Amino acid sequence: MFTRSRRNLAYWFALSMGGILVLFAGVSYCLSVEGQLQAFDQALSKKSRAIASGATVRFQQGQWQIEPDDAPWMGSDRLSRSSELVYVRWYNTRGYLVRFIGLPAPLRLKPVSEFQTIVVADDQAGTTATGLWLRQATLPVLQNQQLVGYLQVGEPLTGIRDGLERVRLFLALGVPMTLGVIGVTGWFLGGVAMQPTRRAYDQLQRFTADASHELRAPLAAMLSNAQVGLLSPDDSAQQRLRLEKIVAAAKSMGALISNLLFLSRQEGPLDAASLKQVDLVVMLRSLIDDQTTQVTAQGLTFTSQLPAQAVILNADPDLLRQAVMNLLSNAFKYTSPGGSVQLRLSTSSRFAVIQVEDNGIGIPAADLPHIFERFYRVDTARSRQTGGFGLGLAIAQQIIAAHRGRITASSALEAGSTFQIELPLKG
Known part of the structure; x- marks a missing residue:
C-alpha cells in the first residue's frame, strides 16, 4: 500500500513539475526567439536607413526618381564580400523595381509586412543546404515627409538559427535529464512524506491490537462467569460472587473505553x-x-x-x-x-x-x-x-x-x- 502511494506521489510530482518545466522551457525558447529577432530587426533597420540615406532622390516627369549611389558596401552589380546583406532592392512609389543588387528581384513589389522571414530556394541562393533563411525588411523611403519609394533588403538568419539550434539541443538533452532528476527526487520526497503516515498507520495497528487484547480479557471474564452461573445450581453466595466479577469486568471495560475516548477526542490545547x-x-x-x-x-x-x-x-x-x-x-x-x-x-x-x-x-x-x-x-x-x-x-x-x-x-x-x-x- 505504501509503495503504491509513494509511487503515485512520485508520479504526480514528476508530472506536475515536468509540465511546469516543459512550459517554462517552451516560453523561454519563444521569448528567446522573439528577443533575438527584435534585436536583429533593429540592426537590419539601421542598415536599411543608412543605405537609403545614400541614395539621390529627384522629381522628374511628374514623379520621384531614386538613383542609388554605388556605396562602398556594393559593387557594380553585386554586394561586396564584406557585406552581410544578400540583396538590396529599390522600388518606386508605384511598387515597380528600379534597381536591385544581389539575388534576382520580382518586378513588382507585393504588399508585405515591414519585416518578414523567408526561405530562398537552393537554385537562387546558390547553396547546398535545404534553403537559405533570410530576414527581409521592406521600408518606405521618405523625402520631406513624402513617400518617394521603397527599399527592400535581405540578410541571412544563419547566426540566429545556429544559436537557436544550440538552444534546442540543450533543451532536447537537458529537459529529459531534468525530468529524470525530478522523478528520482519525487520518489525520495514521496518516501519522506510517507514516513509520518507509515508511523501513524503502524501506531494505529498497534493501538487496535492492544485495545482488542485489553477488551478481550474482561469480556472473557464476563462470559465465563455468566455461563458458569447458568450451569451451576442455585447458590446465592456463588451467584453473588460471579455477579460481582461481572460488575468488576464491566467497570474495567468502561474505564478502558473512557480512556480511549479521551485519547481520541482531546487533541491540541484546551479552549x-x-x-x-x-x-x-x-x-x-x-x-x-x-x-x-x-x-x-x-x-x-x-x-x-x-x-x-x-x-x-x-x-x-x-x-x-x-x-x-x-x-x-x-x-x-x-x-x-x-x-x-x-x-x-x-x-x-x-x-x-x-x-x-x-x-x-x-x-x-x-x-x-x-x-x-x-x-x-x-x-x-x-x-x-x-x-x-x-x-x-x-x-x-x-x-x-x-x-x-x-x-x-x-x-x-x-x-x-x-x-x-x-x-x-x-x-
Whole structure:
C-alpha cells in the first residue's frame, strides 16, 4: 500500500513539475526567439536607413526618381564580400523595381509586412543546404515627409538559427535529464512524506491490537462467569460472587473505553474559555488526603512538600487532578511495601513544577523513551498483575500538553523514578 502511494506521489510530482518545466522551457525558447529577432530587426533597420540615406532622390516627369549611389558596401552589380546583406532592392512609389543588387528581384513589389522571414530556394541562393533563411525588411523611403519609394533588403538568419539550434539541443538533452532528476527526487520526497503516515498507520495497528487484547480479557471474564452461573445450581453466595466479577469486568471495560475516548477526542490545547483559576496547593492537598489511607494500607510512606502561599494557574481542575493522580497511582503501584513516595510542588519565574518521586523498581533506560506511548508496558507480566492498561502515562502526557505544559521522567533501575510536570503560571 505504501509503495503504491509513494509511487503515485512520485508520479504526480514528476508530472506536475515536468509540465511546469516543459512550459517554462517552451516560453523561454519563444521569448528567446522573439528577443533575438527584435534585436536583429533593429540592426537590419539601421542598415536599411543608412543605405537609403545614400541614395539621390529627384522629381522628374511628374514623379520621384531614386538613383542609388554605388556605396562602398556594393559593387557594380553585386554586394561586396564584406557585406552581410544578400540583396538590396529599390522600388518606386508605384511598387515597380528600379534597381536591385544581389539575388534576382520580382518586378513588382507585393504588399508585405515591414519585416518578414523567408526561405530562398537552393537554385537562387546558390547553396547546398535545404534553403537559405533570410530576414527581409521592406521600408518606405521618405523625402520631406513624402513617400518617394521603397527599399527592400535581405540578410541571412544563419547566426540566429545556429544559436537557436544550440538552444534546442540543450533543451532536447537537458529537459529529459531534468525530468529524470525530478522523478528520482519525487520518489525520495514521496518516501519522506510517507514516513509520518507509515508511523501513524503502524501506531494505529498497534493501538487496535492492544485495545482488542485489553477488551478481550474482561469480556472473557464476563462470559465465563455468566455461563458458569447458568450451569451451576442455585447458590446465592456463588451467584453473588460471579455477579460481582461481572460488575468488576464491566467497570474495567468502561474505564478502558473512557480512556480511549479521551485519547481520541482531546487533541491540541484546551479552549481558554473552559479553563478556571486553580490553586495547585489546595488541589494537591486534597489528593494527599484522599490517598493517605490507601497508601498506609500498602505499607508505603507518603510525604509532600508544598509551598505555604497559593500557586494559581488557569487549568481544567478535573483533568489536571487526573494527570497527577495517574502519576501517583503508578508510583504507588510500582513501589514495594516499606518504600516511599514524595509529592513536591515548587515554582520558577514562569512555571509551576510538580514532582512525583518514588524509590520503587525503576524503569530500564531502554524503555524510558517509550513510557508515554499508549498501551506500552515496561514489564508486561508484572503490569498485568498490578492492573491497568498502559494508558495512564499517555493520558497524563496528553492532559499536560493540552495545558501547554510538558511532562518528563527520569529513572534508574531498582532505584526509583521521578516524574516532573511543568505548567505555565497564570500571566
